[in-house]
Amino acid sequence: MTTTNLTDFRFPWREGNQFRLLLNGDQFFPVMLDAIDSANTYIALNMYLMSSGVVADRFIDALQRAAQRGVSTYIILDGYGASGLHKKDRERLNHKNIHLAFYNPIRYGRWFNNFFRDHRKLLLIDGKLAFAGGVGITDDFSPADTPAQYWRETVIEIKGPCVDDWRRLFIESWPVQGSMPMLPASPQLYQDQNPGSDGAPGQLGRVTRSQATTSQEIRRSVNRHLHAAEHRIWIATAYFVPSWRMQRALRKAAQRGIDVRLLLPGEHTDHPAIRHAGRRFYYKLLLSGVRIFEYQPRFTHSKIMLCDQWSTIGSSNFDRWNLVWNLEANQEIDDEAFARSVKQLFNDDFKACEEIALKAWCERPWHRRCLEWYWGWIDALLYRFSLHWRRRQRARRRAEQQNSNQGG
Secondary structure, X not given: OOOOOOOOOOOXXXXXXXXXXXXXXXXXXXXXHHHHHHOOOEEEEEEOOXXXXXXXXXXXXXXXXXXXXXXXXXXXXXXXXXXXXXXXXXXXXXXXXXXXXXXXXXXXXXXXXXXXXXOOOEEEXXXXXXXXXXXXXXXXXXXXXXXXXXXXXXXXXXXXOHHHHHXXXXXXXXXXXXXXXXXXXXOHHHHHOOOOOOOOOOEEEEEEEEEOOOOEHXXXXXXXXHHHOOOEXXXXXXXXXXXXXXXXXXXXXXXXXXXXXXXXXXXXXXXXHHHHHHHOOHHHHHHHOOEEEEEOOOOEOOOEEEEOOEEEEEOOOOOHHHHHHEEEEEEEEEOHHHHHHHHHHHHHHHOOEEEEOHHHHHOOOHHHHHHHHXXXXXXXXXXXXXXXXXXXXXXXXXXXXXXXXXXX
């Protein structure tokens, strides 16, 4: 797949990176905590989910140790996603070297404005190392603390020039006006070009974002690669309520002979209603030749897409609601060797799935059909109403801007 720099993206493709997949909390949490303990100048943490518990205690302890040795720490937590972080734990983050900010705290009377959420997940160390994915700082992701039902998750470790784009994105996302984080760049990223351990050139990567109302880079990039795929489209997502355009692209790809597969949650999910709403799309997808796998052991929370040798991993689920209301960020990689690693990850997960057959799907019980119809109707109603509200808000802002210009 040929990759080009496109002017409608905030960050360009960059060469010379190193990417590493980290699977589940028993892999990524120790690596992330070690990175915090090794920080020398600053730490930037952007998390949607953070809840009090064993994992949060470990991270708060590590952040406290960093602050005590003089490391500047900036933390962005979502006002809703961090509602499970107790007051005593927030107070433990009260230190002169720790700057804590909350994105869009829930307030009564703000109606649909409360739907805007910062869904990004990022840990940045000294401008030299970054971690991104779908992780949250909760016990749900820890096999040691919830061994029976821990969430299946994937995090990507990033070294190289793309780290600086994650740094810029964090600064741009800081929700407190008048106080910008002091996060200096690391020129070393561009000087070393980070060759692989075997001496081969580093990997090609790009950071993409979604800014809810103002930028939809992730959606545009995904749609382009869906249409350009030649051999394979494999998608893993925790919540699957696709847009009409994405449904059509998946069906058309399968019809032209592309290997299209969806890896979705089975019975284990934190939002059963969303699962039921998304399952109403199964029939047409299966009829077109799309293969659908539901993960059985536990809740799969990964957000990964593989198209030939291009892949994207990050915070963004592949659903229409997610990209309308949330701040999201993904790491894209265009590299044959890395694609093989992602392919192996998928194949390992497919072994733990139940594949949905078209005949069996057509024979499913009536009560499941009712759940799909009901939650699908709720989803469609909320989505249309929210879009109508968004259009009215944009029209109001345009009118105010015109009045302001005329008055000036």
